[in-house]
Amino acid sequence: MSRLNIAIVGAGMIGAVHRRAALLASANVAGVCASTPQRSNEVAAQWGVRAYADIEAVITDRDVQVVHVCTPNAQHAPYAKAALEAGKHVICEKPLATSLDDAADLAATARRTGLVATVPFVYRYHPVVREARARVEAGELGPVRLMHGSYLQDWLMDAGSNNWRVDPAQGGPSRVFADIGSHWCDLVEWVSGERFAEVSASFATVIAERAAATRQSFGGASGGGSMQAVRSEDVAAAMFRTARGVLGSVTVSQVSPGRKNRLWFEIDGARAGVAFDQEDSERLWFGYADHSETFLRDPNAGAAEQRRLATLPAGHAQGYAQCFEAFVADTYATIEGTAREGLPTFEDGLRAARITDRVVASASSRQWLDIPG
Numbered sequence: 001m002s003r004l005n006i007a008i009v010g011a012g013m014i015g016a017v018h019r020r021a022a023l024l025a026s027a028n029v030a031g032v033c034a035s036t037p038q039r040s041n042e043v044a045a046q047w048g049v050r051a052y053a054d055i056e057a058v059i060t061d062r063d064v065q066v067v068h069v070c071t072p073n074a075q076h077a078p079y080a081k082a083a084l085e086a087g088k089h090v091i092c093e094k095p096l097a098t099s100l101d102d103a104a105d106l107a108a109t110a111r112r113t114g115l116v117a118t119v120p121f122v123y124r125y126h127p128v129v130r131e132a133r134a135r136v137e138a139g140e141l142g143p144v145r146l147m148h149g150s151y152l153q154d155w156l157m158d159a160g161s162n163n164w165r166v167d168p169a170q171g172g173p174s175r176v177f178a179d180i181g182s183h184w185c186d187l188v189e190w191v192s193g194e195r196f197a198e199v200s201a202s203f204a205t206v207i208a209e210r211a212a213a214t215r216q217s218f219g220g221a222s223g224g225g226s227m228q229a230v231r232s233e234d235v236a237a238a239m240f241r242t243a244r245g246v247l248g249s250v251t252v253s254q255v256s257p258g259r260k261n262r263l264w265f266e267i268d269g270a271r272a273g274v275a276f277d278q279e280d281s282e283r284l285w286f287g288y289a290d291h292s293e294t295f296l297r298d299p300n301a302g303a304a305e306q307r308r309l310a311t312l313p314a315g316h317a318q319g320y321a322q323c324f325e326a327f328v329a330d331t332y333a334t335i336e337g338t339a340r341e342g343l344p345t346f347e348d349g350l351r352a353a354r355i356t357d358r359v360v361a362s363a364s365s366r367q368w369l370d371i372p373g
Contacts (some may be wrong), residue, residue: 004028004029005027005030005063006065006068007061007068008029008033008070009031009033009069009079010070011039015034015070015322019047025329025332028159030049030061031051032044032049032052033052033055033058035071041044059085066088066091066331066332067079067089067091069092069093072171073098073165073170073172073178074169074170076096077096077099077103077291079092080092080117081105081106082268084115089115089335091118092234093120095182096118096119096353097349098178099128099353099357104353106349107349113251116331118345119352120277120344121182121187122326123323124344125322125323125327125330126258126278126307127310127325128282129276131295133190133305135274136191136192136193140269140271140274145193146268147247149250150250152253152259153259153262154254154255154256155256156234157255157256160210160211161211162211162228166230166232167231172181172343174203174356174369175235176253177203181238181252181356182267182352182355183353185250185352186269188265192267194330197244198369199239199355199368200362200369201359201362201363202236202239202366204231204256205230205231205232208229209228210227210230211228214321234255235251235252236252243373252269253345262280263278271278281318282297283297297310297318298310299313299314305342327343327344329341330342355371
């Protein structure tokens with residue numbers, strides 16, 4: 001089968017991650033569309049590919065089969081929909097859209113066109129996460145009784161730090177929950193098999209003003225300059241109740257000193273519990289009434305999906321990059337006719353949008369609210 005031709009829309013940090021994963025999956029990166037024609041030309045020259053002037057040039061390129069949408073959040077919906085309507089398969093960064101209606105429209109468009117449309121909830125691709133899911137499905141934990149955890153970062157912890165995500169016009173009505181809380185919810189629902197049915201949430205903006213100058217995600221703070229008011233949350237806390245009545249809770253922050261990218265969850269069952277820490281992603285903790293044990297990522301042990309994704313020998317650490325590479329490779333395999341287990345689609349992106357929409361509403365109303373199925 002011939003190599004897939006792909007175009008990348010958005011040339012920031014995550015666009016480079018998409019490009020690397022595409023190349024490792026043997027795709028041909030045909031071109032790039034950045035924030036301006038000048039920026040497109042600069043990046044295209046660096047990558048040795050075609051520069052697209054705008055999204056119209058991308059979707060009218062007949063040689064391109066897949067479009068990767070890696071722009072600020074507000075552009076996800078119009079760009080992803082234009083690509084789908086033009087007959088292109090799409091990988092769209094999360095959140096899928098900045099409104100629930102737009103996310104629903106995108107999911108409906110993907111269903112109608114029958115094209116492959118995926119969202120990089122890539123933490124599903126840690127091999128030990130697949131091990132956790134397999135053991136939950138096998139009944140090893142027993143009925144789930146409690147789910148809890150956090151997702152903590154520190155890259156926006158001081159007033160000199162800013163980014164387009166802080167601006168609701170570009171990032172959407174939620175920042176920290178839509179950006180990283182959505183990852184936690186997707187992962188915990190997917191591993192546990194439980195579905196959140198109700199939520200009570202609270203937001204806090206702990207830095208009232210930030211430097212007006214923006215910067216690349218996860219970079220250093222800007223120095224001096226004017227300040228601007230912050231209109232999105234720095235921290236969020238949410239309590240959930242599932243359809244079976246199981247309680248869950250999560251704390252989400254981008255202002256927690258020393259926490260670079262700590263997604264952690266624990267699922268407690270009637271017979272055993274399991275815990276995962278993304279910053280220590282080679283191991284999985286299992287707790288029992290009389291002992292605890294650790295499962296280490298290993299291509300020769302554990303569940304079939306754990307072994308499939310454990311591409312490096314035991315003791316040779318895998319991490320976020322390998323997760324992203326596996327996600328992109330699975331998307332391409334599905335496009336070429338081989339469906340892969342656990343591939344997150346626009347339906348999963350819509351699910352995340354529904355949860356985020358109710359979290360935002362609950363934080364505003366200070367009430368328990370239902371989450372539509």
